[in-house]
Amino acid sequence: MKGHDAWVALAVSLLALLLTVFLTTGALVLGGYSPLLTFQSLLAGSFGSLDSFFGVTLVRAVPLIVIGLAVTVAFKSGVWNIGAEGQFYAGAIAGVWVGLNVGDYPSYFSVPLVFLSASVAGALWALLPALMRTRLGVGEVVTTILMNFVAIHLVSYIVRWPLQEERGVFPNTDLIDESVRLPTIVPGTGLHLGFVVAVILVIGLSFFFSNTSMGFQLRAMGGSQEATRVSGRSSIPQLLIVTFLLSGSLAGLAGGIEIAGRSFALYEGLSPGWGYTAIAVALLADLNFIAVLFTGIFFGALEGGAGAMQREAGIPATWVAGIEALVLLSVLASDRLFRRLLRPRRKED
């Protein structure tokens, strides 16, 4: 939260960009592809036009930001929630169920209802690991990952049986009604209201964590659970439950937003591992809520640009995944490098 952090982040991304350009150029030349066309399409596909920035980068950033916030909430409080993926699906299931059954009400009623049910479902999905942690002392890393698999298979079941589309042919649900869909905020692009929700969440959580007593206690728990218990006289199980529920509800909400804003139906494989990508989003942001907004957009741009690289430069999908990984690695490496350079020397006794 120090002033120079933003500048560090900017410098880091520039250095990383150079590093990646250097590395990938070499790889592309060896593979017989045009580096110039590749980078041009990467940038054009993510920032090159109104549609690519609003309709691709920001739209893709929405789930990454919201799930990134979920991960940040958990990690900041010392809870290793690796289960955002499952909580996202739980939210998507609840969201699509409410979306399909809400009936004919105005948007300002049905959309919040979808959000609410998605959040509650995400929170409930996180509740089991929370109880196992607080009651039985079972580490949440394993339980939350396992809950991901349960959620993924639950989706497969839901789209084949209880919520399968009307004709009973394809493994997905029907489309939700127009009135339950999020309005587009930039006409002509696919940018939906979910982005505004994400920005509000960023500001709200940032305020919650720095200015409320509960947020402070969660932060303290992340700093030292023992000190929070002993010196803060806080009930750690209670704080843990709050963390799990808050984190789970955010990831669940992301599921609701995707349903109401982009896919309008529940499909298998709706999330290509956002719950895990969001961990990188959160860590790259150094668990700073405001920075999550930007790292989320960065990842959104990277994925959007990756699509354009395939379409316009003809780079095969596997190569694109490799280039994406390379960009990410160099960002992480230079991030650490900068941190080390800028870290003030520890004062000694």
Added chain:
Amino acid sequence: MERVSKNFGRKTALNNVGFTSFPGEIHSLIGENGAGKTTLMKVLSGLVVPDRGNIRFKGKEASILTPSDARKEGVGMVHQESLLIPAHTVLENLCLGNRFGSKGNVLPYRKVRIKLEELRDKTGLWMKEDKLIEDLSIGERQKVGILKLLLRDPEILIFDEPTSILAPQEVADLMSLFRRLSRDGKTVIFITHKLNEVIEISDRITVLKQGQVVCRTIPEETDVKKLSKVMIGEEVGANLANSGPVGATVAKLTSVKALGVLGEKKLMDVNLVVRRGEMVGIAGVEGNGQKELAEILSGLRRPDGGTVQLPREIGFIPDDRGGEALIGSFGISENVALGLVKDARFRWGPAMLWGKIEHYVRELITRYGIIATNHQQKVAELSGGNQQKVVLARELKRSQDLLIARNPTQGLDVKATSFFYKQMMQLLGRDFQRDGTEQQAGIVLISSDLEEILMFADEIYVLYNGGLLGVNKCKASKEFIGRLMLAGESGRVMSVKGDGCHEGP
């Protein structure tokens, strides 16, 4: 070492310090917290590179830039908290970092065993090599740390405040180890706060103050009073009233039991009464139930049996400053705020009134003389004494009725210690400005520092193996309580308190 200087940022840690020691001597290095003792020794052992100055061994100029340079020159340091791996055995820990020419990934078990035998014959130091570190007491862990150092056969051994965590008998053992080492021609450098130990054992004494040498002397020419004057210009425990009127009961434990995670007994049938205006001292070697007793007394955990009466708000100074009392990565304000989260005056609904809190914290920093760049400085960057002041500043606010303190002065210098006790006396209602209307608090001091307990406590108990033994203060000698702490001899005979004992010496 000649003209060694070191700055950390704008702060001068060492300023033209010269330090000489000879083979076969025990050299005490004393000074307040932050005086530069530890930094000086870190320079010698290669952990800190000085800005200026040079170091010579046996007349030869040596450049020590890394710990391994220092190791080659035969310098070794036993740190306050030995860096041992709890889940491994003594032998495994000893093997780490001591290769003895073995190759690859094979640990040199056999060579270390042989060396250990030699060391036992030479120094009498011995540890069961297959015990796990986590099962050892703090004193035993320190022994492992010393053994680990001795295995390297160093010429110069630096001990950083080794006695603050030991029981009297253990301290005596350590002192005799020092003597044996010096007889073998080793140099022992002994960093400490405890002036009487210094007088007792040192061949020579160097006093540091604010990064400069203020005094070089030998024990024969000085005494505790003189030394503490040189260090800070004050005597320990001076001007502190030793007893005062005692009021109503504020806390009462009746047949309290506590169990460990695996159901093992941690506390058995503990009965304790704390009254307003009295300080109850509980002596004992760490690991005899102190943690459980302190947590029950401070309301952090419920007992597994028996009844507990406690006031609504209790101040608690935990033992583990870095782990339980403070969050190192947080600033002073936020650490103080840990004590204010439930305080309506600093909250507005669910929001914390940070402006008000910071104002309050700045006030505390002035009142308690906490030395910090500002109220946001991370507490991990503060010296031990200042950290403890932060804890004190937070906890005294909720100590209107009862304060539980575990080893509160551990690692504190004389000045900080005496500041702490002044605050305690104020809590007990014994300060001189008292107008008689202030409410007195009760204090429970749980400490392994026997002298502290003997000096300040009105009631003395010894905690041994989960049981609380009462001790008659009038008849209690240091040696007797020390034996009780280690052996747990029946204290029943001693629990009969002589009348008039509290009338003062």
Added chain:
Amino acid sequence: MSRVSERGTILGNAVSKIKRVISVVLLFTMACSDARNEDPLSESEFSGFRVALLTSGPVSDAGWYGSAYEGIQLIEKTFGARISHQQTSTPAEFDEALRAYAVSGYRLIFAHGFEYQDAAIRVGEQFPEVTIIVSSGGRVSENVIPLIFELEEGSYIAGVVASRITKTGIVGMVGGVSTPPAEATFTGFEAGAKSVNPDVEVLVNWIGSWDDVAMAKEAAVTLIRRGVDVLIHNTDAASFGVFQAVREARDSGEEVWAMGMNRDQNDVVPEVILGSAVIRIPEAFLRLAKLWKEGKLPSGEAYYAGGQSGAADYVVNPSLAGKYKPELMAEIDSIRLGIIDGLIAVPRIDFLERVEGSF
């Protein structure tokens, strides 16, 4: 971490950060904009035939996705079209990818899988000049054309062959994910088998995955243990597991045969694969592209790629042709003709939905 100053500047910080990002974005925009958006769909730039392909799996699978890629390559070679392919990873990006192609002047888009159908309807409505072909799709609109492969025709013939070859009287099928098109192939297989011998027993085992080789092998082994001696599959990469199981059974002395599906797999394990029920995706794609180019592609209805167009067939493995008696060969030819002429009714599942309202 200052509380006061942080609260004082938290907004200021955020604002300055946002400003910074916007300026960076603008910079990128200026650097990279290639006049595409200012001048949408100018004919000069987009003249020429552009064909795009979307798949949700890797085109290196030597199967369903790979054949589709061969298809657009064939279109490239035949018509000199400019082609492009994108592999999508989530249903959430289908709209984006389809729209991106539409905006870039691709007028014929092959969306290779039913999963694209909802997005295709939405994007198709926004871009009426674009034709989207949805392989195995179930929804039709003016410019969204489902491409239905009548794989069940080849499967029917495979069923006849299996029934004639089996000695145990039990034939089996290993299925991937149970979807209507996949089920249709097995219905065809079963109907073919029973048409020549009503007593033949047909066993099915679904594994719930298209590419889990180990699971497919397990399923095949189970069927072989139950007496199956001719084994067909409808999976993707997982088919290797089926062939593996059959080969191992043969190695231990049992006389078991396998059959390929989707594409001509006869050369994968030539010594055990009797033949393959195939759909010729590349040929079907080429045919569609030709019709579209000539303006003869009927809009608003599905395109069936079956035996009639040569897009669905049964291919005898030439290296095992000796296993086919001459009369069986003749039977295959007559059934093939019968299907084309409509004399033989292969069971089909129709699941088309006509879409006219707004999406």
